[in-house]
Amino acid sequence: xxxxxxxxxxxxxxxxxxxxxxxxxxxxxxxxxxxxxxxxxxxxxxxxxxxxxxxxxxxxxxxxxxxxxxxxxxxxxxxxxxxxxxxxxxxxxxxxxxxxxxxxxxxxxxxxxxxxxxxxxxxxxxxxxxxxxxxxxxxxxxxxxxxxxxxxxxxxxxxxxxxxxxxxxxxxxxxxxxxxxxxxxxxxxxxxxxxxxxxxxxxxxxxxxxxxxxxxxxxxxxxxxxxxxxxxxxxxxxxxxxxxxxxxxxxxxxxxxxxxxxxxxxxxxxxxxxxxxxxxxxxxxxxxxxxxxxxxxxxxxxxxxxxxxxxxxxxxxxxxxxxxxxxxxxxxxxxxxxxxxxxxxxxxxxxxxxxxxxxxxxxxxxxxxxxxxxxxxxxxxxx
Numbered sequence: 001x002x003x004x005x006x007x008x009x010x011x012x013x014x015x016x017x018x019x020x021x022x023x024x025x026x027x028x029x030x031x032x033x034x035x036x037x038x039x040x041x042x043x044x045x046x047x048x049x050x051x052x053x054x055x056x057x058x059x060x061x062x063x064x065x066x067x068x069x070x071x072x073x074x075x076x077x078x079x080x081x082x083x084x085x086x087x088x089x090x091x092x093x094x095x096x097x098x099x100x101x102x103x104x105x106x107x108x109x110x111x112x113x114x115x116x117x118x119x120x121x122x123x124x125x126x127x128x129x130x131x132x133x134x135x136x137x138x139x140x141x142x143x144x145x146x147x148x149x150x151x152x153x154x155x156x157x158x159x160x161x162x163x164x165x166x167x168x169x170x171x172x173x174x175x176x177x178x179x180x181x182x183x184x185x186x187x188x189x190x191x192x193x194x195x196x197x198x199x200x201x202x203x204x205x206x207x208x209x210x211x212x213x214x215x216x217x218x219x220x221x222x223x224x225x226x227x228x229x230x231x232x233x234x235x236x237x238x239x240x241x242x243x244x245x246x247x248x249x250x251x252x253x254x255x256x257x258x259x260x261x262x263x264x265x266x267x268x269x270x271x272x273x274x275x276x277x278x279x280x281x282x283x284x285x286x287x288x289x290x291x292x293x294x295x296x297x298x299x300x301x302x303x304x305x306x307x308x309x310x311x312x313x314x315x316x317x318x319x320x321x322x323x324x325x326x327x328x329x330x331x332x333x334x335x336x337x338x339x340x341x342x343x344x345x346x347x348x349x350x351x352x353x354x355x356x357x358x359x360x361x362x363x364x365x366x367x368x369x370x371x372x373x374x375x376x377x378x379x380x381x382x383x
Contacts, residue, residue: 002143007256012105013133029234031336032087033083033084033089033097034088036079036084037080037084037097037100037101037310039076039080040073040076040077040080040101041104042103043072043073043102044073044077044078044101044104044105044106044108044109045104047069047071047073047108047109047112047113048109048113048168048169049114050065050066050069050113051066051113051116051169051172051259052169052171052172054172055169055171055174055175056171058175058373059175060120060172060175060176060179061116061120061125061172061380062120063117063120063121063124064174066113066116066117067117068119069113070113070114073105073109073113074109077101077105077109081098081101082102084096084097084101086099097218098248103149107168111167111168111180111343112167112168112169113167113217114167115163115166115167116167116169116172117364118163118166118167119163119164119166119167119176119290120176121179122163122164122178123159123179123180124180126156126160126182127153127156127161127181127184128180130149130152130156130184130206131153131154131183131184131187133145133149134146134150134153134191136148137149138237138238139237141237141238141241143202143239143241143242143245144185146191146194146198146238147195147199147345148196150188150192152193153184153187154188156184156186157181157185157188161181162309163174164177164180165177165183173285174331178287185282192320193230193323194230194238194239194242195228196226196280197223197226197227197230197246198242198245199223199243200219200223200226200250201223201245201246203219203220203248204216204220204223204253205249205252207219208252214254215322217372220249220253221272222272222275222276223246223249223271225272225273225276225326226276227246228326228370229323229324230242230243237372250323266375267296267375267377269296269375270325270369270375270377271293271296273324273325273326273369274293274299274325275293276292276324277299277321277324277325278291278292278299279322280320281317281320288303288304288305288306289301289302289303289304289355290302290304297317297377297379297380298379298380299379299381299382300382300383301355301381301382301383302357302383303355303358303359303383306354306355306356307354307355308353308354308355319336322335322336325367325369326369327367327368327369327370328368328369328370328374329366329367329368329376330343330344330365330366330367330368331343331344331366332364332366343365344365345353346366347363348363349361355383358383359383360383361382361383362380362381362382362383363380364378364379364380364381365378365379366378366379367379
């Protein structure tokens with residue numbers, strides 16, 4: 001029995017030796033490839049955590065802290081691919097391992113770390129400087145600079161902020177949006193009306209200076225209507241300074257015997273508000289509709305990009321309509337109340353989901369506007 005066991009052991013040893021002699025580096029080579037692949041996987045997973053983990057803790061990882069990680073992982077990714085390609089593995093095994101690391105690299109780096117760096121750079125190099133310049137301009141009551149900053153910010157928010165959504169990692173994405181895009185949206189919305197007032201004020205000053213009195217008188221009436229919508233109890237020094245500029249232009253107009261505004265009726269005042277609304281919306285590059293008004297108390301709406309009725313009611317146009325016309329009641333209810341929104345939604349056909357299907361239809365509802373005195377009319381939206 002012992003002799004038989006010795007023979008078996010000897011045979012196994014000889015067989016193993018024969019295999020190693022025939023392929024002396026086979027096991028070592030496979031081991032080297034596996035080690036390289038494993039090390040790369042560890043590095044790829046760790047690379048993504050470089051921006052995800054800080055975000056979970058409430059901090060954004062600055063892009064300059066991530067470039068060493070990105071450069072290292074790129075280098076090791078290429079090195080590992082080369083190791084696999086030069087190994088003595090079969091073609092099938094090589095392709096399998098290459099596919100495996102390509103997929104992980106795409107997930108962690110191509111869709112994660114790289115677009116995060118791009119998003120952070122965009123937010124910090126474009127949005128942040130504009131916001132900073134706007135803050136300084138407001139503090140210095142530099143109306144021209146505020147107007148420029150407002151238009152620059154609006155253009156960025158309209159055309160480029162999609163980059164902030166393109167990387168994986170919800171915590172980091174939400175934090176980046178909260179720290180950059182949401183404040184920028186708020187500033188843009190807050191400045192929309194005062195910038196419009198300033199632009200009309202500058203237009204009026206130019207008309208008065210150039211002696212275009214009829215045009216100046218019309219612009220003055222439009223300016224007064226816009227200015228009436230500015231918050232009167234605001235503690236913002238910028239608003240206070242803007243009110244002072246309005247008083248100056250009012251004194252300039254009232255002091256000109258050729259610019260003594262004749263009283264206008266409440267209907268004429270509403271018509272002027274509608275005209276200003278039409279002009280402003282049609283001049284907006286990001287508007288999905290165009291407007292016209294050829295008959296009092298009627299707004300003709302042409303849809304240029306179809307949107308849902310819910311979005312139409314719930315987004316910017318509805319609130320801007322309220323602000324621009326000075327609407328204080330719709331069908332007897334506050335315009336942003338649940339009752340008003342419910343009544344407004346009920347005005348449209350129950351099966352209508354988007355604005356496009358409303359083409360050729362008209363909808364009328366009573367509105368009250370804050371003229372002096374308040375003025376109630378049946379107002380029509382005509383699609």
